[in-house]
Amino acid sequence: MKYRFIPALVMLLAGLVCCIMSIVQKWPVTYSLMILILVLIVFYLIGQIAAQVVGKVIAEHEAMVKAEQERLKAEEEAKRLAEEAEKEEKDKKKDESTAES
Numbered sequence: 001m002k003y004r005f006i007p008a009l010v011m012l013l014a015g016l017v018c019c020i021m022s023i024v025q026k027w028p029v030t031y032s033l034m035i036l037i038l039v040l041i042v043f044y045l046i047g048q049i050a051a052q053v054v055g056k057v058i059a060e061h062e063a064m065v066k067a068e069q070e071r072l073k074a075e076e077e078a079k080r081l082a083e084e085a086e087k088e089e090k091d092k093k094k095d096e097s098t099a100e101s
Helices: 006-025 029-100
Strands: none
Touching (some): 006 029
């Protein structure tokens, strides 16, 4: 799947921010590690949800594009058939007028 790296990216970015905060705030190492594990788990879950949402939105968009293309093809086919029918009508009238003469 195209979106499988989203959770890892979100998780690692959140972990980076957490590590920078713990260094700047001068937290104890054990406290920093507990917070880091919690942050990694939470943001991994958030990333999973985001990947699912992105996947569904892209799938819906592709389905809409495909439906629109099919509708346009159907309209073009109907227009072509109408033009052919009109041409046949003209040819038929032309044949009838030449047969009468």
